[in-house]
Amino acid sequence: MEASPAVEVGARWRAPPCPSLALTQLPRDALVEVLSRLGARSLAAAACASRHLGGLAADDRFYAALLAARLPRLVALLAAVPPPAQPEWWAGRSWRQRMRALAAGAPFQLQVYNREPENEAEDFMLSAYDATVSLSPASAAALLADAPPPSLRGGTISGGHPATPTASAGELSFTARYLPMGAMPAVEEAAVAAGRLRLPPPGSAPFAVYADSGSASAAGLCVGEEVEVQWKGRRAHPWGFWFATVQSVRGNRLALMFRQYPRSSVWHRVRAPIKPGQEAVLNGDCSFGYVGGLRRLSGSERQEWRRHGAPCPPAPAALAVLAAEDEWWSDDEELDVDLELAELEEQEADAAAAQQALAAAAAVDPAAAAVAGTGAAPVAAAAAPAAEEAMHAPAGPPGQPIALQLGPAAAAAAVAAAGLPVELAAAPEAPPAPAAAPQGDQ
Missing domain, CATH: 1.10.287 (Helix Hairpins)
Structure with a gap:
């Protein structure tokens, strides 16, 4: 037997060369798995590499999976819009066309929670306003790039729906352009997270009083119930929906609490006559703006408001206190x-x-x-x-609480001049019970 050749001390062992394997020689399942990890640009390049790859990479379900992984909330919102009201670039289009339109800055109409959080002059906390929304330029580039895409389970694509991703990509952001407030120029907000977007309530319009027959009336409201109410500062302004808590009800006349504002603020508690299909003056004073329609909320909608900063509902023991504090205006x-x-x-x-x-x-x-x-x-x-x-x-807009604009004495004088009970910040609102859970559907 021939002696084995001597091995040099310290030499690195190398595996013998193996024959190369072209990408197109992979089994179909393995090839689909590879393609499912590519971004939109790489998918388009792969489709041009060969006829075999082109037949696989052009499958629209790859783009459906990419959109579902990178913009899950937007896909869910637009899919929930009735087809006649869907954007023209979305309705009846392929997923590849939809992705191309989004990357090109195609606009769509949605509402934005808590607009302009960086605006120190105004405070839109716990509100939702209509806006024209589009993907920001940086996010449009990231949408097409090779960020971590979803992995398709089992290595195959089946069905016509977007595949469920196993890992989500980095969050993309949007640009929102709000309707102008009267003669003021339109405001544009950058870096809006997808979680702040929502569909406008069915039947609502930014310049029309909300009049849904099922929830626009004050009838049947309970003390402590959480609602959305339309408010605008001037008659030429668009409506916004504001989260409020019902303090008391008498016919169509409500006392509402905006609990995001301190008790010393004139915006903490307001008097709102709800007239279906009509706007009315808030607090009996045009300087407070106008109130429009009212929306009763489902349990999931209340949970969504909690996610955007809404306080927990009043404890049951506090409801009687709320009603006792009420002071009504005369006929x-x-x-x-x-x-x-x-x-x-x-x-x-x-x-x-x-x-x-x-x-x-x-x-x-x-x-x-x-x-x-x-x-x-x-x-x-x-x-x-x-x-x-x-x-x-x-x-206004019920923006910055008046307590932040004026000193304590001036704030108390403004509260008294508005005909509201003088309550100092030293008297905190009754905290909710620790185990209080969000109310169920009314």
Whole structure:
């Protein structure tokens, strides 16, 4: 027998070379597993590499799995929209087309919880406002890149639904552009997390009073029930939905608590007449803005508000205390509020009629219309909204609590001037019971 060759001390052992194996020679299941770990750009490149890879990599279910892994909440929200109301770039499109549209900045309409958290001048805590939302440029690039994608169980793709990912990729963010508040420019917020997005309530519109027949009425509300109520600071502003707790109910007149504000704030407790299909003046004072429709919440919706900072519901022992603290306005006060609102509506109608008359005159005699346009009609047309925009608001949009804007003495004076009970911050709100769980569906 031939002696084995001597091995040099310290030499590294090397495995004998093995024949190379092309990617296309892998079994189909293994090849699908490899492709499922690629991002959108790499999938597109693989589809162009060979006819065999192209047939596999072009499968739309790879893109469905990618979107489900990287934008799970957005996919769930858009899938819940009725087809007629879905964005044009989403309805009836392939998952590859949807991903391409999202990466290109395609917009969609959603509501955003707690808008503008970095805005120190306003406080939108526990509110939801309509916005035009799109994927931020940095997130659009990350959506197409080779971030950790899902792994398809069993190595095969079956069914037409997005596969369940075993690991989620890094969270992508969005850009939200809110509707302008009257004459103020529109506000754009960057880096909005997907968890802050939600669908607008069915039947709602940013400039219409919410009037769903099942929940827009104050009938059947209970003390301590948590609701969403529409609020806007000026008549030309869009509505936002605000989380509130019912303190007491008398007919269509409610006392609502915004418990995110301290008890010393004039926004902690407000009087809100709910009139189905109509807006009404909050607190009997136009400077507090207007209240619109009301939404009763399901258990899951209350849990969602908790996730965005809503306090726990009042303990059962605190409900009687809430009702005892209530102070109601008289029928005469409500009548005065209705008359004030009617006067505002009449002024706006007169201004609109004056503008229509000028437009009709311009069609007949432009020269005469130009002379008339320098008169009182344009002034009247702009007087009502301009006067309202110039009106001093206690803290609006119910933004920064008044206690943060004024000293304790000035805050107490403002509370007394508003006709509300003077309660100092030293008197804390009764804490909820430790074991209190969110209320079930009403």
